[in-house]
Amino acid sequence: MATGSGIRKKLETEYLAQSLQGHIQYYATSYSRSPDHEGRAAIRYDGNEIIKGYYWNN
Incomplete structure (x- = not known):
């Protein structure tokens, strides 16, 4: 199973x-x-957040 940092690196x-x-x-x-x-969660482009959001489990 891949780790979070491994997935992010890929x-x-x-x-x-x-x-x-x-x-x-x-x-x-x-x-x-x-x-x-x-x-x-967020996606950053050159340090600026271009997409961001929040999530939760009910």
Whole structure:
């Protein structure tokens, strides 16, 4: 089974066009102490969040 950092590395290197490699970063975290396991995810381009959102499990 792949780890989160391993998946992120593949997404940021192997699955992006060469012109985007080094510019796009994927970010995801979950808050384990939150009662509904809330989390946050974002895609960054040169450090600026271009897509972001929150998620939770009911």
